[in-house]
Amino acid sequence: MSLLVVGSVAYDAVETPFGKCEQMLGGSAAHFSISASYFTDVRIVGVVGGDFRDEERSVLNSHKINIDDLELVPDGKTFRWFGRYDYDLNVAHTLDTHLNVFADFKPKLSDASKKSRLLFLGNIQPDLQREVREQMPGAELVALDTMNLWIENTKESLLKTIRGVDVVIINDAEARQLTEIPNLIKAARTILSWGPKALIVKRGEYGAALFTADSYFAIPAYPLESVFDPTGAGDTFAGGFMGYLSSQEKLDEAAMRRAMIFGSVMASFNVEEFGTDRVRRLTHDEINQRFRSFKQMTNFEEIPFERAVQAAK
Amino acid sequence: MSLLVVGSVAYDAVETPFGKCEQMLGGSAAHFSISASYFTDVRIVGVVGGDFRDEERSVLNSHKINIDDLELVPDGKTFRWFGRYDYDLNVAHTLDTHLNVFADFKPKLSDASKKSRLLFLGNIQPDLQREVREQMPGAELVALDTMNLWIENTKESLLKTIRGVDVVIINDAEARQLTEIPNLIKAARTILSWGPKALIVKRGEYGAALFTADSYFAIPAYPLESVFDPTGAGDTFAGGFMGYLSSQEKLDEAAMRRAMIFGSVMASFNVEEFGTDRVRRLTHDEINQRFRSFKQMTNFEEIPFERAVQAAK
Numbered sequence: 001m002s003l004l005v006v007g008s009v010a011y012d013a014v015e016t017p018f019g020k021c022e023q024m025l026g027g028s029a030a031h032f033s034i035s036a037s038y039f040t041d042v043r044i045v046g047v048v049g050g051d052f053r054d055e056e057r058s059v060l061n062s063h064k065i066n067i068d069d070l071e072l073v074p075d076g077k078t079f080r081w082f083g084r085y086d087y088d089l090n091v092a093h094t095l096d097t098h099l100n101v102f103a104d105f106k107p108k109l110s111d112a113s114k115k116s117r118l119l120f121l122g123n124i125q126p127d128l129q130r131e132v133r134e135q136m137p138g139a140e141l142v143a144l145d146t147m148n149l150w151i152e153n154t155k156e157s158l159l160k161t162i163r164g165v166d167v168v169i170i171n172d173a174e175a176r177q178l179t180e181i182p183n184l185i186k187a188a189r190t191i192l193s194w195g196p197k198a199l200i201v202k203r204g205e206y207g208a209a210l211f212t213a214d215s216y217f218a219i220p221a222y223p224l225e226s227v228f229d230p231t232g233a234g235d236t237f238a239g240g241f242m243g244y245l246s247s248q249e250k251l252d253e254a255a256m257r258r259a260m261i262f263g264s265v266m267a268s269f270n271v272e273e274f275g276t277d278r279v280r281r282l283t284h285d286e287i288n289q290r291f292r293s294f295k296q297m298t299n300f301e302e303i304p305f306e307r308a309v310q311a312a313k
Numbered sequence: 314m315s316l317l318v319v320g321s322v323a324y325d326a327v328e329t330p331f332g333k334c335e336q337m338l339g340g341s342a343a344h345f346s347i348s349a350s351y352f353t354d355v356r357i358v359g360v361v362g363g364d365f366r367d368e369e370r371s372v373l374n375s376h377k378i379n380i381d382d383l384e385l386v387p388d389g390k391t392f393r394w395f396g397r398y399d400y401d402l403n404v405a406h407t408l409d410t411h412l413n414v415f416a417d418f419k420p421k422l423s424d425a426s427k428k429s430r431l432l433f434l435g436n437i438q439p440d441l442q443r444e445v446r447e448q449m450p451g452a453e454l455v456a457l458d459t460m461n462l463w464i465e466n467t468k469e470s471l472l473k474t475i476r477g478v479d480v481v482i483i484n485d486a487e488a489r490q491l492t493e494i495p496n497l498i499k500a501a502r503t504i505l506s507w508g509p510k511a512l513i514v515k516r517g518e519y520g521a522a523l524f525t526a527d528s529y530f531a532i533p534a535y536p537l538e539s540v541f542d543p544t545g546a547g548d549t550f551a552g553g554f555m556g557y558l559s560s561q562e563k564l565d566e567a568a569m570r571r572a573m574i575f576g577s578v579m580a581s582f583n584v585e586e587f588g589t590d591r592v593r594r595l596t597h598d599e600i601n602q603r604f605r606s607f608k609q610m611t612n613f614e615e616i617p618f619e620r621a622v623q624a625a626k
Contacts, residue, residue: 183537183540184518206516220522220533223498226496257613305557
């Protein structure tokens with residue numbers, strides 16, 4: 001039961017119509033690992049600068065996240081992202097990005113990390129993702145996230161990386177951009193033809209879908225009357241998905257379907273407050289309660305039409 | 314087991330990137346009734362001109378749709394809609410609308426029509442919808458569709474009509490426009506506060522959602538690799554939904570959930586070919602098969618996290 005994530009650990013500055021936060025813990029590996037920590041043992045491979053505070057370190061520690069491979073560059077500064085959301089909270093406007101120590105990041109995996117059962121390649125340069133993946137030939141399941149930047153600038157490398165993973169987790173715009181196919185179902189078939197066993201497409205307020213060679217599974221998002229800060233929702237989803245899978249013996253489709261629900265549950269909590277504020281103080285009861293709501297939200301009796309008519313007569 | 318629909322019977326001229334059709338049977342009442350005819354006895358209240366051909370009449374007849382209240386204006390012309398879709402098939406571009414006999418349409422209900430158990434008020438001027446509704450005080454369930462035109466130009470009348478129906482069936486943009494609330498969940502609560510017991514929000518390729526005072530049900534759309542002509546998909550959904558309900562003794566939430574699936578099934582067939590071409594030659598086996606696919610697409614085991622962990626150990 002162990003899960004490794006490689007990705008960014010960052011300080012985010014975020015403005016939404018509802019408030020403003022000058023500096024909060026962010027980055028794909030931070031959101032992912034806090035979310036996954038409710039289900040399994042997580043390790044981070046990443047890098048921070050000398051400005052990374054004990055406060056954030058203790059958030060990770062309190063969730064028993066192993067940060068032995070979180071490299072410290074004492075005279076560097078931690079990656080910073082400055083973003084703004086308007087009333088359409090689906091669209092993040094990047095105001096500024098300071099890569100800082102992340103510019104020269106070379107993931108270094110300790111032997112302990114290399115033995116992790118599952119691996120999540122957070123949204124970083126695809127060459128780096130592949131280097132990490134190649135150091136873990138024994139991983140039972142490897143998933144990958146990416147973004148428009150890498151699709152536009154390093155597509156060949158990204159395709160090579162995708163060929164070597166089991167699960168691709170992206171949003172619908174990225175699936176279309178990656179394949180240049182407007183129809184999502186066709187786009188999904190194309191991505192699966194490159195090698196991955198499964199594709200997860202995140203659709204924001206419309207939920208998420210899981211495609212495999214011979215099946216399709218789709219779930220709605222948890223209905224929220226207000227979304228406060230969507231930053232990190234995708235990584236929090238991935239953390240719930242991979243964290244739950246990591247807790248399971250069998251990584252079959254039934255487990256992946258439940259993992260989709262747990263991913264959505266975690267993402268729905270994430271957007272309720274700034275950064276990781278809500279997710280970091282969850283309880284298992286809260287998580288399970290929302291998991292059960294998903295069953296209530298999607299359940300219907302399977303009574304074909306003729307039988308229904310007979311029953312009504 | 315009887316269902317009345319009031320709405321348009323039209324000739325549509327449609328261009329899509331995949332083909333062109335100069336004149337085909339269309340209109341809300343036509344799409345609705347052909348879809349509903351697979352589940353129940355349907356009657357149309359509407360109007361056509363002297364140009365309405367036996368060919369279309371026999372399509373309705375062959376589906377046992379009662380057209381006694383489909384008024385004929387011999388020296389008038391049938392309502393015509395000219396539309397175009399580009400590659401984004403979610404957006405219909407209206408090129409021209411000839412109201413013709415529909416401009417002076419006054420729905421006239423025979424006594425037989427007034428005795429229908431269920432009523433669907435297709436997308437027509439809300440004053441007319443209300444007139445029809447008021448002639449059927451004994452209807453067990455009344456549903457309504459509308460569109461941006463009536464929200465913009467006759468909002469007060471529309472609100473009055475909504476207060477008198479049981480179910481509102483609209484798309485997400487209309488729900489937001491009607492309430493001026495961007496968050497769909499809040500918008501839905503607001504619409505329910507006006508009186509209807511249920512609100513159905515159609516979300517195109519993302520599926521549909523059913524809101525009641527104390528529950529939420531959401532389903533994906535059937536995954537289609539190609540959409541040929543979306544014209545009438547909303548009315549075909551409503552026809553499947555109301556048609557199925559009409560076949561049921563109990564109009565409770567469990568029945569409404571199944572009706573949502575049958576509505577989605579019928580809409581998914583509708584978009585596969587021009588106009589009503591695909592829906593008019595369906596079989597019950599095809600309908601039930603796709604109904605079962607919806608179960609497969611949405612089903613997951615309800616195992617809360619702790620139990621899952623125990624099971625995995």
